[in-house]
Amino acid sequence: MSRPFNFSAGPAMLPELVLRRAMDEMLDWHGSGMCVAEMSHRGKEFMSIAERAEADLRDLLAIPANYKVLFLQGGASSQFAMIPMNLLGRGNGADYLNTGSWSKKAIAEAKRFGPVHVAATTEASRFTRAPAQDELALRDEAAYVHYTPNETIEGVEFPYVPEVGDKPLVADMSSTILSRPIEVARFGLIYAGAQKNIGPAGLTIVIVREDLIGSPIAGAPTMFDYRTHADNDSMYNTPPTYAWYLAGLVFAWLKDLGGLQAMAEINERKAAALYAAIDESGFYANPVDPSARSWMNVPFTLADPDLDATFLTEAKAAGLLTLKGHRSVGGMRASIYNAMPEEGVRALITFMQDFERRYG
């Protein structure tokens, strides 16, 4: 257990047990003589891996039977186009909540395909809070409502699921999926790039209610039609098989740990400890309203930005990696996804306290 703790926002730390399993199976998966990356996606070996991964994900999130689970490529950035291309036909434009850098990207891309109404924005407070339910100016005729439950860059998180009536609620859960239980039935479509809480980059999970599939706008590529993938169990073309396999190992690891309720308790403890250390320090600061602080991404600044470089150098030497904040925010960011053990957060806090003692 001498591996460093990697606080990268994504691609991010993977559970050591998952990596060890992948290592053990690299040359020979279950007596097949093949690495999973070498298997035909249509062979029975890979089919069993794919089906098991989906079943475990359905189990973890308690996904209702009328939702499809798609294993796609292209990242959230592709979903930013694929969602309006498939859903805009259902109404008169879409409502988007603007709560940070990733919301803005989703909005900019959606505008290429139809009218977008920004139903709430927290830009005036520099994205340091979540809008309240009664601030959401939702329209009855909206095709859907899109929001970003957790903003990876600003470290701001909705403390509630917006109530949107009978319109489909679409959520970019890239940096929060699997961090706690959710009620999938409140969403029309959930999407997530894998590289934070699921597995390696190059896999994108989409959980979509079946009635929302099948009416893309004219000019949508076949690969951007959800039906293409839903009708073919995500094997219309060759899927990212090795990433799918690694995601399946992560799902099995989560189940072994007790599922998402157990993870939620761990994640809440990790975040609470780190925010408490920041708030009590007088040297570190986090600008986000306490009611909307992310469990997953914790940005913080040092009282003296001239110490940033020293902080990063010493942290790395202490086995605490990738703490540099996003260039648009500055300072530091500790991403503490499921794979970050509590021990890692404790090590970070101890380092921060020691650093403050020496430089504060």
Added chain:
Amino acid sequence: MSRPFNFSAGPAMLPELVLRRAMDEMLDWHGSGMCVAEMSHRGKEFMSIAERAEADLRDLLAIPANYKVLFLQGGASSQFAMIPMNLLGRGNGADYLNTGSWSKKAIAEAKRFGPVHVAATTEASRFTRAPAQDELALRDEAAYVHYTPNETIEGVEFPYVPEVGDKPLVADMSSTILSRPIEVARFGLIYAGAQKNIGPAGLTIVIVREDLIGSPIAGAPTMFDYRTHADNDSMYNTPPTYAWYLAGLVFAWLKDLGGLQAMAEINERKAAALYAAIDESGFYANPVDPSARSWMNVPFTLADPDLDATFLTEAKAAGLLTLKGHRSVGGMRASIYNAMPEEGVRALITFMQDFERRYG
């Protein structure tokens, strides 16, 4: 070296040395303490991996400086749309050569975005030959000419590069790239899904002449605009980092083996030996015109199709995997990409001869 020989058409066998290297580096890449899948794509460790992979690929294929190399997601199926979306604006429709199952898919998708002229087809001969240069009814006003140098399913391969004047030649090299040297300057755009001769599924390589980038049709998603990726060194969004790394290990392995001229000699020997065994048998048959037989994918039938199941069962017991032919063609198919050693082809031939002796 007791691993079985896997003749899958893709995802396909990977070099054992590459898998062993990935296994060794799984928990700690070069002292970083991280698996490559855990690294931030913008960190210096992954940047060095990404740059090295591109440099090695450029070296292997002698790619001229005025070509961009893109590391994308979505497979050839996404390129079937991305190519017309980016290039159709350059002329009055596009010319496509129809030489097999993958050509047909490319044509069907391109028709969604503009007029397609089929400039040659070998469908009447059930795709068992390549059209000659003087059969190509190319149009001066075509935006580009698209063809499939190697058809993975039918096992038919162009023995020449079509002459298309000053129009950009676009080639789906998914199942032939890196099998031998090519003259990149004769192509406007080359694309290839990685899962045959490059690495794991989930990575797509595009090699595109710079002057062809930058004029997508209206309605193209940002992720389907080559400029998005070309201007950001394939890091506009998170790339499939682990697949990129494995591809880099394959490129390094190819260079260690002597590059593409050395591979071409090996591949030609492997194919010649297998076709000779088929032709000399009187029991096995390959329908493709000898001038257009693929070096990479060798479909063959047994004299008695009732023996197919027995053949497959016994082959598997002999460590010869995934020989079942594509459902649209039937019979067997041996895919013998770069990672298939000559020893594997010899083992297959020995098995085939023994099988014929016992059942023929």
